[in-house]
Amino acid sequence: MQMQIQKWFQQHKNHIALVSGLLIAGAYGGHWFGLPNGFMNSLLVMASIIGAIPIMLQAYQALKVKVISIDLLVSIAVIGAFIIGEYHESAIVTWLFLFGGFLEQQTLKKTRESIRSLAAMAPQTAVKIVGSDQFETVAVDEIAVGDRVLVRAGAQVPVDGQVVAGTGYVNEASITGEAQLITKSIGAAVYSGSLVDNGTITVVANQVGDDTAFAKIIELVEDAQDSQSTAERFIDRFATYYTPAVLVLAILIGLVTRDFKLAITILVLGCPGALVIGAPVSIVAGIGNGAKNGVLIKGGEVVNTMAGVDTVIFDKTGTLTRGKMTVAQVTSFTADKNAALAIAAAVERQSDHPLAQAIVTYVAQQSLAMTSEITDSQTVKGLGIQAVVGQQTIRIGRAKLLTQAGIVLTQDQMRAIDSAQKAGQSIVLVAIDQQLALLIGVADTLKPDAAEMLTALRQNGVKRLMLLTGDHDQAARNIAQAVGITEYHANLLPAEKVTFVKKAQAQGQTVAFVGDGINDSPSLATADIGIAMGAGTDVAIETSDIVLMQSTLTELVKAKQLARRTARNLRQNIVIAIGTVALLLVGLILGKVQMASGMLVHELSILVVILNAMRLIK
Known part of the structure; x- marks a missing residue:
């Protein structure tokens, strides 16, 4: 009482x-x-x-x-x-x-x-796809990993998953804080709570409920x-x-x-x-x-x-860089650059290598039509890919793939290759009928606002900036110079990154570590x-x-x-x-x-x- x-x-x-x-x-x-x-x-x-x-x-x-x-x-x-x-x-x-x-x-x-x-x-409910063409509205809690759900315009995505059919414009403000619309097509990741503004997509659930x-x-x-x-x-x-x-x-x-x-x-x-x-x-x-x-x-x-x-330490990939391989430069040694690119992308489409996918994406962004007349395609282990397109023999990969086929590289071409390598790019050479046609430099490109934001950090009390990466020294040097970081260390294992974090702490500094991968977890926990x-x-x-x-x-x-x-x-x-x-x-x-x-x-x-x-x- x-x-x-x-x-x-x-x-x-x-x-x-x-x-x-x-x-x-x-x-x-x-x-x-x-x-x-x-x-x-x-x-x-x-x-x-x-x-x-x-x-x-x-x-x-x-x-x-x-x-x-x-x-x-x-x-x-x-x-x-x-x-x-x-x-x-x-x-x-x-x-x-x-x-x-x-x-x-x-x-x-x-x-x-x-x-x-x-x-x-x-989201409270989801439209679950049952069988081949039947739909059932169920509570979100009833969706399991592997289930397929249909999300129409105006509805929320009920799970974390991957688009397996359809195309839509999605507002991810509930996840990212930004209300801009993002195009989602087959293969794209979507997140629970985001809103499909236009279009209809089918999503296979990878994570559900509290996950x-x-x-x-x-x-x-x-x-x-x-x-x-x-x-x-x-x-x-x-x-x-x-x-x-x-x-x-x-x-x-x-x-x-x-x-x-x-x-x-x-x-x-x-x-x-x-x-x-x-x-x-x-x-x-x-x-x-x-x-x-x-x-x-x-x-x-x-x-x-x-x-x-007062000290911020960065991992490179996915923090200062986009974390995704993209085409950084294309140098043409042929009269029809676009035709050569279209042929290269058509061949590379047969491969799931990150460098190949970067080229395919780049050509698609240029709206160049890729031919389907590909025959006798074969992968040369460790060197690249060789195929026949129409009546032309195409070789795409490392310089050794071309030289083994008897293709001679000129001094100008060698200088272009050397320059791209010094810029920290991975080199893909495209040869058409015994002639080098394209030099494609692929790299994990810098985020566009990186240098500006690091300057803003200094203005907000950060006195020391450091880059730690497992990548090679040239790539680390290029990124560090581009963003204005004077202190960088390359070829590091996860445990070695932790050592640098502890050393900065031992000097009396308050350290923040910025990373995104599993290998960054020890440093994230130590900082x-x-x-x-x-x-x-x-x-x-x-x-x-x-x-x-x-x-x-x-x-x-x-x-x-x-x-x-x-x-x-x-x-x-x-x-x-x-x-x-x-x-x-x-x-x-x-x-x-x-x-x-x-x-x-x-x-x-x-x-x-x-x-x-x-x-x-x-």
Whole structure:
């Protein structure tokens, strides 16, 4: 029965605050209209009692676990004011305290809206393909790995999977934070929660339920918002000792001065409400902002550490580079370059080698028609591929494939090959009927904004940038020079990367490591902050502290800026909270502050720290 009463009062605390406020308004309204003082006092007594009940219940619950809470200080102060007949003080103090709790509750609710909106966007049903041409609408939980689902225009993708039929334009804002439409055709990866804007696609499920990227985003951010930073833990410990200290101070002042009202006023004004709420609301707002913009930050501690990062170490592939082989240059030694490219792509289409696929993709982007008149195609192990197209013999691969066939390379051609190799490119030579026709340089190209974003990192407090890669020295040198990194190390194994991370930490630096592969996981775990690209492996994402959902360096800069702003906002809130209490106590000593006016300022300070934190949401 007792528990039910307590639960009822807690559930209706906001309604109680409203009733208490109306009674106070009625009391002062009656006084203004000249009604007897007894009428005013009776309404204030009712307001005091109604408002004090939920506060005292919370104080009682805290005392049961041996905690002297803010609620206890207010409860004692209200009882004291009631005893000495200061009914307006007791009524206003209880109402302000309840109203402050309401503001705090509503603001924390506001800061979590981005996460709740993500959860609300989770797909609930899916159109499962049964047999060859039958469809069945089922709950998402009923979809298993390997099932095929049909996603029409206007519907959400219910699973993580791969498109096996159809073409559509997909909005992946729920995953990446960017609302741009992306074309998805056969072979493309799609993610649960993304929206098909136009077209119809058939998707085979690779990950379902809690294993999808969308579900992991929600889980990661919810866990992050519930975790505490060092500052929050310190404030909690501080409040644990500070609150009893205020109680003891009030008792001592009451005994020395014999001024009971002064003692209970100290109890009210000494409440560290703004201090207790200031840190968590900043952290929650900052993490919510990151989630809304494709930056998943796994907790308040991560925010503080990221704010202090002064060294960022990069893996190369998939972080500074696109992580996908693309054609970097085409040098033609024939009169009809486009015809030679079309023939080369038609032959390379027979291979699944990454270099071959890069050439096929490049030619498709040039809208060149590929011939299908291919006969006698054969792979020459370790060297390339040879085929007959029409009446022409085509050889595509390394220089040795051509020289073994008696094809002689000129000095100009050798210089072109040497130049491309020095640029860190993989060379593919195309010969048509005993003549070199094309030199195609294929490379993992640099992300277009890499140099600019690294400059932005330096402007945001990062003093040292380093590149660590398992690639050869020339490739590492080219990438490092292109983005302005002066310190790079190549031909490294995963364990050797960890050694460099530890060495930087031993020098007193706060290190962030940015990577995307399984081989990066040891370094991500060792660094003070591990930052994973969202397009990377599950192991890298699970090991990291921050996930960049769109896998861009712009998000990395956002993460650094957001962490610094959040840490600065938290410090501002602490200064506001402590400064308010100090000013109120000084004003009380000088006789400039009374209980009700002091409580009003106290609650306003809570509102100020909340509003200050809400700036991070934008």
